[in-house]
Amino acid sequence: MAFISSGYNPDKPMENRITDIGPQKYDKFYPPVIAKNKGKWLYHEIIKPGVLVHVAESGDECYTVRVGGARLMTVTHIREICEIADKHCDGHLRFTTRNNIEFMVDSKDKVEPLIQDLESRKFEGGSYKFPVGGTGAGVTNIIHTQGWIHCHTPATDASGPVKATMDVLFDDFKDHRLPAQLRVSLACCLNMCGAVHCSDIAILGYHRKPPLLDHEYLDKMCEIPLAIAACPTAAIKPAKVKFGEAELKSVAVNNDRCMFCGNCYTMCPSMPLADQEGDGIVIMVGGKVSNRISTPKFSKVVVAFIPNEPPRWESTTACIKKIVEAYSAGANKYERVGDWAERIGWERFFDKTELEFTHHLIDDFRDPAYYTWRQSTQFKF
Amino acid sequence: MAFISSGYNPDKPMENRITDIGPQKYDKFYPPVIAKNKGKWLYHEIIKPGVLVHVAESGDECYTVRVGGARLMTVTHIREICEIADKHCDGHLRFTTRNNIEFMVDSKDKVEPLIQDLESRKFEGGSYKFPVGGTGAGVTNIIHTQGWIHCHTPATDASGPVKATMDVLFDDFKDHRLPAQLRVSLACCLNMCGAVHCSDIAILGYHRKPPLLDHEYLDKMCEIPLAIAACPTAAIKPAKVKFGEAELKSVAVNNDRCMFCGNCYTMCPSMPLADQEGDGIVIMVGGKVSNRISTPKFSKVVVAFIPNEPPRWESTTACIKKIVEAYSAGANKYERVGDWAERIGWERFFDKTELEFTHHLIDDFRDPAYYTWRQSTQFKF
Amino acid sequence: MAKHATPLLDQLESGPWPSFVSDLKQEAASRAKNEKNVEFQVPQDCVEDLLGVLELSYKHGVTHWKHGGIVGVFGYGGGVIGRYCDQPETFPGVAHFHTMRINQPGAKYYTTEFLKKLCDLWEFRGSGVTNMHGSTGDIIFIGTSTPQLEEIFYELTHNFNQDLGGSGSNLRTPSDCIGSSRCEYSCYDTQAICYALTQEYQDELHRPAFPYKFKFKFDGCPNCCVASIARADISFVGTWKDDIKIDQEAVAGYVGGEFAPNGGAHSGRDWGKFDIDKEVCDLCPTKCMKYEGGKLLINNKECTRCMHCINVMPRALHIGDDRGCSMLVGAKAPILDGAQMGSLLVPFIKVEEPYDEIKEVIEAIWDWWMEEGKNRERLGELIKRQGFQKLLEMTNIKPVPQHVQEPRHNPYIFWKEDEVGGWDRDINEFREKHQR
């Protein structure tokens, strides 16, 4: 593996250096029908799950076929996407904000061949490469994060639970039977890289054991004051620790104050939290982002803990399926999960979903907790 | 003025001492119709403002005539009340939870003579002694506190502003024209002796200057650590102060952190807050206590400050009148002030009432403040 | 002739609403005349001086009362609020002017006999000025001197069979709405339990053993006429578990216009013909009602017993028969940490003598609060500080979704060690699998 230079000269890093040029300009990539009709679209229609048409003032039409997929994708896969776009779409495509791929064509007759091509492609293992769907009152792709594939702080994997969940929800990716759109998101730790805190269903990786302390290295590898300052509950204090003969500067953690957020570990690698038994998944429900009808909402914790069950996270997916079915059966048309739960009352939500209510679900984080308790005699038995 | 003993012997305080006997037993005071039909009432009706009838399973009826008044009342006045009750009600009466007086009779023909008697009585100054009203969708008596008549911490008077306000709202005390009941309350300081924080309209006395420090006496009269601990914003610190030659133990107040709550003064008389220019009234709106339709609500600050204007507090009463009229004009039947404001949006509330929105009305007290800002694009221009 | 000119206060004599100034003046005049030859035990002109000092406050825009200091009756920690004037030379009649709190009778029913006796006592040994009633519920006697306190207490206990109310860091005088004595909505006998608990907890009422004040209030139904939910450390609010009783004929009476909606509470304006859909079904917060084919249907399982429909049609709808109350905890005024309304702790409990189940909850709460509460920390603040979970744990109440309006939206769950199979782990074991 011989090193091949790009032209960059490490001895003169500033030579020919180009910086601050930003991204490519968006309009270089517009398909012609988009470039022509931008700002002049009249209306759209979802012809069937995964297939949209947008109609412009000019009468032009843009047909979009949306396909799902793992956003963790290799260049081999991207090249296949390009091959399809070259074949059907004059070399244009886009990705959505939820990691779906959109193939656009400018006339109706190009739609079916495109779909057939897409649906015909499968991985060797048997899964679809390009399932069409993800529109309207259904389930779309799961926004997610890195998990065990790349990050150092996760309490669960990302790609695995996502694959397992989408397998279970696959029919709803390809259907419009739900009362409204249902967005599932996953974040593998509390940092919540994504809008997981405002999702109809959020899958959240959570630690449950306080950090281990690698005293021997703590002072060497970490800035102790930063680790101390990072803790939102002030659970960390400086401490001197006997280590063999030596007395080391280190920290002590008041475990009872720890809420397992991992902030200390972000600042200090000598305070790892991860633990097979401690780590797992929290299920949150009823968040939303859009301002439609009701204002945006945070998701609420409805299951405090499900253990990690690689590779298929059966308890997690079963729980999600139960929630989706209860929602589907109970909600009104146009009603998002959170609006449904609020209309029937959260006590009914737990009845309908058959989830157990435990003390963990009662807020005890700082002053605002009070506002989530029930200051009323209005409740259902 | 010769001292007359009751029989109590200060040298032997325990002699014949009776303690822990509690109040009189309630049923000793029930009028016969109440005693007989207790627990068996079928329904009620408000025949006209101030006059109720309750009908029992037995067919018995209890007619109640409610009259308003200053709850600050003298024995001369109480004797007059008794005289009326003796004349019309066989020596029975009660007070309501909002300091109105209720005269009960057991047949319809006793009602009109009673009312006539009540309405005919006036004080020399010209005001009614026993105005009939305070029921239904109108204004009832103002719950209030001590003010300048007896308390040491008030930022406004109580009886005066109440009299002035009730004069202005008098017609609504005697009418049922409002969309729902409208409860006005007054508390003369932040201690809020009453349910002022959950009133349709709350009149609240508020200081706006940090405590004066009577260094010379502070250490002598107060326990400095208690004063320091009392401050919710940690604005008070111990301090040494030069006083003439001597150096005294005292405190220093970080004025910028002070929110004028008066807690320090409660603990320490050497830290008075009261000030003619600083003190005045805050108007809060839209609270409620009942669980009817909507759950109970806190009142919201809509006017940050009105100066004290004894004896008639014209700006305060004008402001309240404006709110009542806007509410009366705008709300739906059965809609409380707070429900109305929420339905039309608080931005419209300020339009309709022509009150000015100032930065003081934006919450900045601790974490929950955030939840009162607008996390949505839903608003009205 | 008045002792002090009161030009500002005089302006409060006009206007229709009963004038407290006129009343004070009549009292001052009555004391000056003293037709009954009362041997006043506090200055005869104290009401004059009260008017005088109040007038001065109207001029200065600030109070002229000082801190109370500790006065009271022997062996009691409450019932008296000490008060001194900061201008004693000018207003000697009110130089010492303490208030006494007298525990009011249930629902504030009185006989004139009792009231008149009280008046005599208070005219004789105090200023003759009262509050009927204080915000907590007591009869307030405003203005007497320290030596009179024991005298009044002696007379009350010996001749009136009547005790003082609460103040200080103890149980405050419990109070109640009129309840079943005259209200068809009442789900339990508010007077009975209010009285029973007041008697049961006399020690807590009179002898401070608490970190701060503690209040009980008893509302017969969710209309909350004694505002318990806003201002009681424990609010008892009546409710029921079974179905609202419907008299369809009476419903028809309302629909037909025979009966005025809401018992005539809206008679002052023409709101148009009664519209049961718009005025009842659509306003039901749970939308569990339907008016169909001339019949009103309620899906009681979904009803949250808000009282609206019953309030609108009191002849047609009646509360259910399986009655009890909800207990909410922690309501308080804004000082220190912000106001609280009561938070639901016991969704439903029977209210039956001897109230043992209820007392168990109360006492478990007190045990916790007395153990953990800081000086001047209300129950609500302790719950906030240690968490609602802790409250449930200490009262041995199972968490149910009814406890929350919504589940937490932050996932910051404080797991306990025994819930997660222990926290002890060995860094060296960890490092075997995870290099630095």
Place this chain on the structure above:
Amino acid sequence: MAKHATPLLDQLESGPWPSFVSDLKQEAASRAKNEKNVEFQVPQDCVEDLLGVLELSYKHGVTHWKHGGIVGVFGYGGGVIGRYCDQPETFPGVAHFHTMRINQPGAKYYTTEFLKKLCDLWEFRGSGVTNMHGSTGDIIFIGTSTPQLEEIFYELTHNFNQDLGGSGSNLRTPSDCIGSSRCEYSCYDTQAICYALTQEYQDELHRPAFPYKFKFKFDGCPNCCVASIARADISFVGTWKDDIKIDQEAVAGYVGGEFAPNGGAHSGRDWGKFDIDKEVCDLCPTKCMKYEGGKLLINNKECTRCMHCINVMPRALHIGDDRGCSMLVGAKAPILDGAQMGSLLVPFIKVEEPYDEIKEVIEAIWDWWMEEGKNRERLGELIKRQGFQKLLEMTNIKPVPQHVQEPRHNPYIFWKEDEVGGWDRDINEFREKHQR
């Protein structure tokens, strides 16, 4: 033959949803084969090792990645996330496995030409594994070694006319919804402003001068398809000031069943005949609509532009013509102080080149945050700590009721000295009127 057995991961190859395991395996195989004879600059078997280390995590239930340390390209404070494996002996191919963030094009439109070129570069100098796209919006190249960082950067800037995205304590890669390029709801050109501000603030993007990260997101309308309101320090959400445009004929088309409601989004179930009252007017949050006499009426003054009616009848209703955006500030994930959604700061602002008015707001916010923000304090947390008032003051924006959902319910107003005529008072003067 795979380098590492992956029995657990293999189970993720079945099921209908595209399998990332299958994809990684095909990449591993492709690299092993190397049909195009690429001179891989990172280990040829790195994807094998990636599968291996992931399998190990599946077995151990924990991650095997370590902290990143500071790696990057010269002069840039962001764009690269360092990453090392904690089992480098077993998985040497991923011992160093940094990610690079490449600033995606607006609305993520691509030509295959560009994409294919990127693939070639990344196959050659990296693992060939990507995320399309990261949560912030970037193209994520997962897995390369430190020496390759400058090489890739050089190639990107010289041959692709393409820069890195953000990471670290700086402006993060802004992103946008598809907007007016293909959406009839868009109230402004999201791509244009997203691009313009990205270019304008290159320095802020690449050179950390901030206390912490800072994000912009651009949504063309209140449907919020890029979720700006949940995850951008400044969310730009399109809106309009004038009236919703109504095509009554098209309304009739919906009512008559000619057009599917909501563009066919509910086609998977039989919801019955379209009912404009129930489905539109009754669900309007402000109840400002009426369908009367075959006409739809909107009281636009009361409309809060929630989009519902327009979403249901896209052929009949169209956004107004006086367009711009609302700016909301402070959204962030839960760490440290709890999650925030954006709070409305600028109710309405025009979105017009050169965006000067908007830049003024942005820069005023930054000035304040850079001055006052603590290390790792997001804007939202600063606003919480110093108060929304302070934000208004620093941005010179007049407080309006639109800023709040409701006014404060605590009366704890921090008055300033100059608002109350000064705080200096003399205790001796006070004592002249008020004795101790």
